[in-house]
Amino acid sequence: MFKGLSTHVKRNKFKYITLVILIIAAILVKEVLIDIVYVDKQYEKNRIITPWGDKIKSGNLSVDYTFDQALIDIEALGLNTVNVPVQIDIPSLNSNTAVINVDSKKKAIQLIKKLRYKGINVILEPYPYIKNGELYETQLNPDDKDVWFQNWKGGVLLPIIHDIAKPYKVYALCIGSNFDQFEKEYNYWTDVSEFVRKNYQGRITYKTNWWYTAAWDTSKNGQHDTYTTKLNNPVLQNVDFISVAAYFELTDKETNTVENLVNSIHSTQIFDRHQNIFEELKNLSSKWNKPVFFGELGFPKRNKATVHPWNPEPSNIFNEQEQANGFQAYKEVFEKESWNLGFSVFAIGKKDELKNYYPCDQSIKVINSWYK
Structure with a gap:
């Protein structure tokens, strides 16, 4: 019982x-x-849907971003996307090694979780951080390209795909950023894009740096024509959209009206180049039948901000209005173009006196109004 x-x-x-x-x-x-x-x-x-299509309105986070400031900036600028960097440590300009920074990777995952819950899209970027950030990726030129590209594929892109891009379903993965010195290595970059496609079914992009051409340089393969190299890069046929770091040199004036900057986008004034940036970008899109995205769009808060936008200190004279005028000019020229996918503000997520590119109040108003 x-x-x-x-x-x-x-x-x-x-x-x-x-x-x-x-x-x-x-x-x-x-x-x-x-x-x-x-x-x-x-x-x-x-999502930002305009009469000209679905648009990306993004901001590039500086490597030393904070969660709180990033979230504040997203709200203030009215962003629907954030470019999240994962720091890739590279010891020198001729190094063949590239190693994912473990702390940066963990930080990116934590932030992406927060962004996903808020419905913010993520562009994931392996960010080349050379000699602790002292040197620029535009000058990187590895000694042994075979070794470097193997490291980039297997040691950088593959772990980022498996550990971040796939599980957190990022909007897009950037497979390379501003590698000016070896962008002509077409076979290597095509191999990288095909490798990523085999391992990742999401969107991919490649970020090329700004360029210049000069109307007076009529020689074949002219010294001042870096555009042809970019235009003919076959890696662009394998991406979903083309990213451009848009630090184009526009004028030779310390300060400029918006009207003057708009005119300069169609015909640059500096060194009398008369470069038609608008047409060159449009042709880049047309050649590969891919939208063009300003993967970095930024101006320092200084005089000469549109003379050398790539320089964080083109002048020692502080000028917030010059920065805002730069953003306004790009807005007026590109906002309504269907082939232009959008832009990413450089740089947000950390605000202090050393952040010359951080948008001022006037710039925030311009950026917030974009696509409205």
């Missing part, structure tokens, strides 16, 4: 435990579904 009672109690206990487990599982599934629905709704809310 007691033996039968004991068996009955055990059975009931098992049923009770099973029921509790099922209830807990149902609650967890419900919470996950709620989160998924919430995130989907937030993504839909944060």
Whole structure:
């Protein structure tokens, strides 16, 4: 009798435990579904659909960004996307090694979780950080390209795909950024793009640096024509959109009106180059049938901000209006172009006296109004 009672109690206990487990599982599934629905709704809310198509309105985070400032900037600028960097440590300009910074990777994952919950898209960028950030990726030129590209594929891109891009479903992955010195290595870069396509089904992009041409340079393969190299880069046929770091040199004046900057985008004044930046970007899009995205768009808060936008200190004279005029000019020229996918403000996420590119109040108003 007691033996039968004991068996009955055990059975009931098992049923009770099973029921509790099922209830807990149902609650967890419900919470996950709620989160998924919430995130989907937030993504839909944060899409920017204009008469000229769906647009990306993004900001590049500086490597030393903070979570709080990043979230403040997203709200203030009305962004639907954030360019999240993962620091890639490279010891020198001729180094063949590139190593993911573990702390930067963890930080990126933590932020992306927050951004996903808010419905903010992510462009994930392996960010070349050379000699602790002292040197620029535009000057990187590895001694052994075979070794470097193998490291870039297997040691950088593959772990980032497996550990971040795939599980957190980022909007796009940037497979290379501003590698001016070896961008002509077409076979290597094509191999990189095909490697990424095999391992990642999401969107990919490649970021090329700004260039200049001169109307007076009529020689074949002219010294001042770096545009042809970019225009003919076959890696662009394998990406979903073409990213351009848009630090184009516009004028030779310390300060400029918006009208003058708009005219300069169509015909640059500096060194009488008369470069038609608008047409060159449009042709780049047309050649590869891909939209063009300003992967970096920024101006220092200084006089000469549009003379050398790539220089964080082109002058020692502080000038917020010159920065704002730069953003306004690009807005007036490119906002309505269907082939232009959008822009990413350089740089946000950290605000202090050393951040010359951080947008001033006037620039924030311009950026916030873009696509409205």
